[in-house]
Structures are given as structure tokens and as C-alpha cells.
Amino acid sequence: MSSIEMDHIVKEYGDGFQAVNDVSLDIADGEFMILVGPSGCGKSTLLRMIVGLEDITSGEMRIGGARVNEKAPRDRNLSMVFQNYALYPHLSVYENIAFPLRLSKTPNDEVEKRVNQAADVLELHEHLKRKPANLSGGQRQRVAMGRAIVRDADAFLFDEPLSNLDAKLRGQMRTEIARLQRRLGITTVYVTHDQTEAMTLGDRVCVLRKGLVQQVASPRELYEQPVNLFVAGFIGSPPMNFLPASLEGTALRTPFGDIELGEERAATVRGHDVLLVGIRPEYFEDASLVDEAKKPHGATFTAQVDVTEWLGDAQYAYIPYEAPAEVAEQLKELSEELDSEQLRTQAVVSIDSTSRIREGREAEFWLDTRKIHIFDPKTGDNLTRDAEAGRRLTEMAEEDRVEQMDRERV
Amino acid sequence: MSTREKTLWIIAGILIIIYALFPIAWIISLSLKSSADISNGQFLPTALSWENYRSILVGDASELFLPALRNSFGICLIATAISSVLAMFAAYAIARIDFRGKKIILSTALAVAIFPVIAIATPLYNLWREVGLYDTWPGLILPYLSLTLPISIWTLSAFFREIPWEMEQAAQVDGATPWQAFRKVIVPLAAPGVFTTAIIAFFLAWNDFVYGITLTSTEASRPVPAALGLFSGASQFESPTGPIAAAALIVTIPVVVLVLIFQRRIVAGLTNGAVKG
Numbered sequence: 001m002s003s004i005e006m007d008h009i010v011k012e013y014g015d016g017f018q019a020v021n022d023v024s025l026d027i028a029d030g031e032f033m034i035l036v037g038p039s040g041c042g043k044s045t046l047l048r049m050i051v052g053l054e055d056i057t058s059g060e061m062r063i064g065g066a067r068v069n070e071k072a073p074r075d076r077n078l079s080m081v082f083q084n085y086a087l088y089p090h091l092s093v094y095e096n097i098a099f100p101l102r103l104s105k106t107p108n109d110e111v112e113k114r115v116n117q118a119a120d121v122l123e124l125h126e127h128l129k130r131k132p133a134n135l136s137g138g139q140r141q142r143v144a145m146g147r148a149i150v151r152d153a154d155a156f157l158f159d160e161p162l163s164n165l166d167a168k169l170r171g172q173m174r175t176e177i178a179r180l181q182r183r184l185g186i187t188t189v190y191v192t193h194d195q196t197e198a199m200t201l202g203d204r205v206c207v208l209r210k211g212l213v214q215q216v217a218s219p220r221e222l223y224e225q226p227v228n229l230f231v232a233g234f235i236g237s238p239p240m241n242f243l244p245a246s247l248e249g250t251a252l253r254t255p256f257g258d259i260e261l262g263e264e265r266a267a268t269v270r271g272h273d274v275l276l277v278g279i280r281p282e283y284f285e286d287a288s289l290v291d292e293a294k295k296p297h298g299a300t301f302t303a304q305v306d307v308t309e310w311l312g313d314a315q316y317a318y319i320p321y322e323a324p325a326e327v328a329e330q331l332k333e334l335s336e337e338l339d340s341e342q343l344r345t346q347a348v349v350s351i352d353s354t355s356r357i358r359e360g361r362e363a364e365f366w367l368d369t370r371k372i373h374i375f376d377p378k379t380g381d382n383l384t385r386d387a388e389a390g391r392r393l394t395e396m397a398e399e400d401r402v403e404q405m406d407r408e409r410v
Numbered sequence: 411m412s413t414r415e416k417t418l419w420i421i422a423g424i425l426i427i428i429y430a431l432f433p434i435a436w437i438i439s440l441s442l443k444s445s446a447d448i449s450n451g452q453f454l455p456t457a458l459s460w461e462n463y464r465s466i467l468v469g470d471a472s473e474l475f476l477p478a479l480r481n482s483f484g485i486c487l488i489a490t491a492i493s494s495v496l497a498m499f500a501a502y503a504i505a506r507i508d509f510r511g512k513k514i515i516l517s518t519a520l521a522v523a524i525f526p527v528i529a530i531a532t533p534l535y536n537l538w539r540e541v542g543l544y545d546t547w548p549g550l551i552l553p554y555l556s557l558t559l560p561i562s563i564w565t566l567s568a569f570f571r572e573i574p575w576e577m578e579q580a581a582q583v584d585g586a587t588p589w590q591a592f593r594k595v596i597v598p599l600a601a602p603g604v605f606t607t608a609i610i611a612f613f614l615a616w617n618d619f620v621y622g623i624t625l626t627s628t629e630a631s632r633p634v635p636a637a638l639g640l641f642s643g644a645s646q647f648e649s650p651t652g653p654i655a656a657a658a659l660i661v662t663i664p665v666v667v668l669v670l671i672f673q674r675r676i677v678a679g680l681t682n683g684a685v686k687g
Contacts, residue, residue, distance in 0.1 A: 053579050073582040086580035090598040100584040103594075147584065 002064030002154040002187060003029045004050060009059035011045050011211075019045040021211035022059075027189060030405055032181050034202035035191045038234070038339045042211040043191045044159055050189060051078050051157050063154060074103075079153035083160040085144040087132040094128040097146040104151070118146040121180065138169045149180070155187040162197065174200060185405050193339075195235055199223070203401045204394065207231050209337070217390060218397035224371075225390035229380035232278050232373060233338050238316065241347040242334075242375070243277045244327040252277060252374070255321035256347070257301035259369050269374045269383045274327060278373040278382075281316065281350035287364040289352050298368045306346065308359050315353045317363075320346040330377055440655035448651055462656035471641055471653050477629035478637035482661070485547055485633060486615040489554035494608045496555075497562030498600070502592065504563070505570035506578075516564070523560035531624040538625055545627045553621045558611035565610065569603030570596070605672050613665060634661045 004027040011020040020042040027033045035043040048054040050061065052073035061068050068076050079100070087096050095102075097118055101111045119125050122142040132140055141161060148156055158177070162170045178201050181188050192198055198205050199219040207214040207222065207230070215227040219235075226232035232240050245252040245259075250266040252259040254277055261269070269275055287300050307318045323331065323345040331345060349365060357363040374384045411419075440448070444459035466475040504512055534553060535544070543549035573596060581591035597604075622636035632640075638657055641650040 051583055053582070073579070074585040074587065078583065080580070080583045082576045082580055084574065084576060086574065086576035088577065088581075088595055088599075099581070103581075103585040103590060147580075151585075 003027060004155060004187060004189065005062040007060040007062070009046070009049060009061060010057045011042070011049060011054065012057040018211050020049070023213050025206055025213065025216060027187060029187055030185045031401065032188045032190065032201060032203045034198045034205040035189065035208060036193065036195065036198040036205055037208035038337060039193060041208040043208050047157055047159055047189060047191045051080050052076050077154045078157055079148035079151065080157040080159065081144045081148050081161045083163060085140045087140055087143055089132055092128065093124060093130055093132065093143050096132065096143055097150050099147060100151045114150050118150045121149065122146050137165050138173065141165060141173060149184065153186070155189065158188070158190040160192055163194070177201065182404060182408055185408060195237060203397060207234060218394040220397060221390040221393040224393065225385050226373065226382055227385060228382055229276065229334060229375045232375070232382065233334055236280055238281050238348040239338070240278045240280050242331055243279065243321065243347065244323045245275045245277045246273065247275065256303060256367070257299060259299050259367070259372070265384060272376055274324070274377055276327065276375040276377045278375055279367065281348045283368045283371050284349040284351065285366045286351040286355035286357055287366040289355060290366045295366065297370055298366050300364060300366050302362050302364045305357055305359055305361060305363050308357065310353065313353060315351050315355055317349045317351055317357055318346050319349055320344055327377060437655045437658055440651060441659050443652060445648065445652055462652040466653050466657050474637050474640060475657055478632050478634045481631050482616065482633040485550045485554065485631070486612055489551045489558060489615045490608050490612045492551070493555050493558040493562050493611050494604060497559055497566050497607065498604060500563045501566035501570050502596065504567045519560035519563050522556060527620045531620050535624050544625060545631050547631050549625050550621060550631055550633065553625065554615040554618065557614050557618065561614065562607045562611050565607045566603055569600050573599050609668055609672060612668065616665065
């Protein structure tokens, strides 16, 4: 078990492309750290630099306090689960799991004990004699994990381990990985582009964009206090809505009517011609279903509903709006960067599943204005971020983690 | 597929099979004819005769044929083994490592492969006599390497490219040195490819005639294809068709056996690659 420290890590390829740009990140002993970002953000490269499959152009990587920049992968004592599992097809499941032990010349009875332990944890006993080619996707995934946990590695590294599984299995394996990590209490770095995995698994999440760290925080802080437009748009599903707005006095003029900010908040956003208001879908509600006591905390507006999606436990309504050309252009760029394709400017609104709002009609919505964030469209910065509240959220998550680990140890 | 189409396919298939197998059937029939029967004007021998086989295995032609068979086996097996090992390392480097001159190596290999053998046979003859390699096993193994290496490197590098990089990286993370990763993971995975390549290399060397006839003079190193050309009939007016046919059949047998033995491995290798993981 060890901490992993990255100090101004840079990866530059021969053609001058900077895959990872000045990343500094400290991963505590026993922590579950997620590296997340759209494709091409450098998250896998960073992981491969930790494990030693990729050279570090500059900066220092320390595992358990010792510099590892020049160490070969085999000397770093880390174990890794690859995206396509990288099982050895010519070896049985047993030998696949035993492979690291065989390489370290572990005596046979010890190998047997350890492989059986790993097979117990992962319920692989009846498959030990089979070849990987005869296993299902989920079983292969478990074999790959078995190979990782069979030796006493200092840390686990996962490179999008669940992306080849179907949705149902992915959910099961996700909880399985979380349980395993808590039980073993081993430092874990997990690369994913799936934000559900990022939010549910991570003690802390590191959001990367074009090789640059955007924000490192607990999932809660990322969700509630995003540092900029990119993080706000990346975290959350359906994604946060960004509405163009301008400040008039202490009110924000948006396509959905005015939002009263109050003097204090208005002061923090003053001095910008155009602003972007970030509103999560669940900050909206069907106005007719909102409690009278809650209503004063928000604004009410009417809008034409384009499409509704009823999912049983929730319901989404899509409301198109007009955006000024420059803002529309920027929103389009942002959505492309986030690997999504937004064809028109529209807001996604989450309403109660019992709501009677129907497609093609005017409807009245209520918006909780306390939780909105306001962004500067030029720099993307979040102008209303409460750093103190964010820090508290991450501290709470840290306390939870330490407490949970202590409980596991007992 | 309609019935009409099906019958057409079957007929076409049969025609191709006849076209391909007829010469072999002819050789078999020739090898079983006695010397008086050769020009009987019909396809099948009038009476089965083992005379030709007797002549090349125990009779007067055996002095020419048996040492040649031994030479062919020895030389071809050694040449195949050396070229497989060398090609394995070369192909691995080509498939895995980015280095300057990689393209040059590949195109040179191709150039060597298409270079006409006959053009260097005579210079080699002179050179070999000078350095004392003429009419020796190494004197043939070396030129055979030039025949077999290019094609081996090409096919093997294609096979190595098929093996996912992650395999090896996983092995390295698991604690293997590069050599251990190569030996314990890459080589077993590439085994079908190595077998296929080795068989192709073996055929190339086994079938060579030009080097065999130019660079040898005695039974010390003369391979079978060259020896066949030196068969003589019972008298100078008689051509040795029968013994040549028999010898041709005998030298085909190892080739067929090789393919049959490794067929399953080759096929297994081809399907294995299709499965992810």
C-alpha cells in the first residue's frame, strides 16, 4: 500500500503533441482516485505513466515516497486491469491468475493458496481450468481482476475496465470493484469516461481536459460546486443546461424570464456583457406540483414543451430556446468537446413523473434559483462557485473514507 | 443459392480438382510402370511394377538418391530452423519497435525475395569455390537463408502485429522482463504463425533446384531436386522417366505429412486470433 504523488507531470510526444500537461496530483494511501474526461484528454496516458508503460517527459512520479520515473513497470509493484483485459489466451484461468506469482518464483503451494483466495473473492472456482476464450465478458473481467489482486501490489490501476461489458453487468461489476477496493484498502487509480462510474466509485475525481487538470474533488463537490463550464457540463446526466443571460440591475434576463439574484450575488457577476447560467435539469419542476412554501425560493415561467420522455421514475421535458449566435457557437463547441452532439439549443428539464405536462403545449415551470451557477462564457470560469462549501464537501467525503477503512480493518 | 447455381459450382470445382490432381495421378501411374511399359500409350500401367522404387531405394540409382534425400532433409531442416529463429526476432522488432530504417529493412527483404536466383548462382559458385564452401552443407544453407528469410520476416511480422500490445504490457506489469514477456506470452501466441512460416520456409528450401545444381558436385551435399536431374536410364537411349517419377513421389511425401501434422495447429491459430482477449 502506498500513496502516489505526481509532481508537474508532462507527456510530450515526438511530434510535439502534449498529451498530459503539467499535472500535479496527490493520491493518498488507500484512496480511490478516478481520472475522468472525454476521449483524448490524456487520462489513459497519465495512468500508463504511473504504471511505467509510457515514459515521463518531465516532472516527477513518486510511489510510496520513492521516485519511480526511471523504473521499469515490473519494478514498480503495481497491478493493472486493461480495457480489453489482456488475458493470456494460451493459459488456463488458474495460470492466468498465477502468472505474476510464477514470474516472482513463488513456491507452488503458496501459489495455490493465493490463487484460491483470489478465486474465492471473485467466485471463479468452477472456471479455474477453462481457457479465457471460453469465458463470458464478465468472467474474463473477473479473471483480469484476479490477476491484479493475487499479489501484494502497492496500488491497483484500472483502465476503463467496464467499457466492454453490457449495461447490466457493468452495474454489477461496479459495485463489485467498489466493495473489493474497500475490503483490500489499496490505493486505486481508475480511468473512465463514464461519469456514473466516476461519481459512484471515486473518493475523489480528477477531471481532465486536453491534458490539463480542471478540478480534483469529491463527486459531490464536482456536482455542486464545479470550477468551470467544462466540469459543470461533463458531470451530470442529463447534462447541465446553459442558458445565455445578461444582468439587468440585480436580475438575470434569460430566455425563460428573469431570475432575481439579490445584491450580493449580482455583485459577483457584474461587469460581463453576456453570462451563461448553469441550471441542472432537476432544479426545474412542474410549477403546479411545487409546494407553496418552496415557491418563493425560485422563479416561475411558462414555456413551450417540445418533447417529453417518461421513464417511470422520472420525466424529462425538452424546451427549445433561442440563443445569440456567439453563445450558441460556444455551446456547440462545448458539447462537441464533451463527446455529445447538441443539434439545437434546448433545455432539458426534469419534472416529476406524475406531472401532466404534455408535448407541444405551453406549460408553467418553476426553477430553484438558489442552486444555479453563473459562468463567464469567455473564460468558462464559474463566477458563483463557493470554494468554502466545496472544500467542506470534499472533507466530508474524506472523513467518510477514513471511517470506512477503519471499519474494514476491524 | 439455386440448384442450378449449385450444380455449376460443383462442376467447376470438379474441373479444378481434376486440373490440379491429374499431373499427380499421372506421376503415380508412371512410377508404377515398368521400363518396358512406359510407352504403352495408355494412362494406367498394364501391370503394377515396383521396379522403379526398387531402383531408387536399393538399386543402382539409390547411390544417387539416398544421400541426396539425407542432404535435402538435413540442409532444409537446418535452414528452416535458423531462418525461423532469426525471422522471429526480426519480425518482432519490426512489429513492435519504431526505429529508423524499418521501412528499408522490409523493402530490402522484399527486394531479396524477388531477386532472380539464377543471377547470383554463378557468382556464388565462384565465390564458394574460393572460400571453400562449395559442395558443403553450409554452402547451401546460407543461400537457402536468403530464400527463406525475407518471406519469413514478412509473414511473421504480420502475425506479430496481430497480437495485442496489451498482452506484453500486461506481462511487464505483472513483473516480467522484456525477454520473459517475449518467451512466455508472445512466442506461445505466435506459435501458429511460426509454424506456418516454418512450413513455407521449408518448402522454399526443399523445392530449390538452381542452388542445388550449381553449388554442389558430389553426394556430400547434393539435394534431391538436383539429384533427380542426374538420373540416367538403363541405356543412353532410354530416359529415366520411371525412377524420376518414383523419386518425385517420395520427396512429396514429407511435404504432405508436414502439412497434415501442422494443419490443425495452423487452423487453430487462425481462429484463435479472432477471439478477443
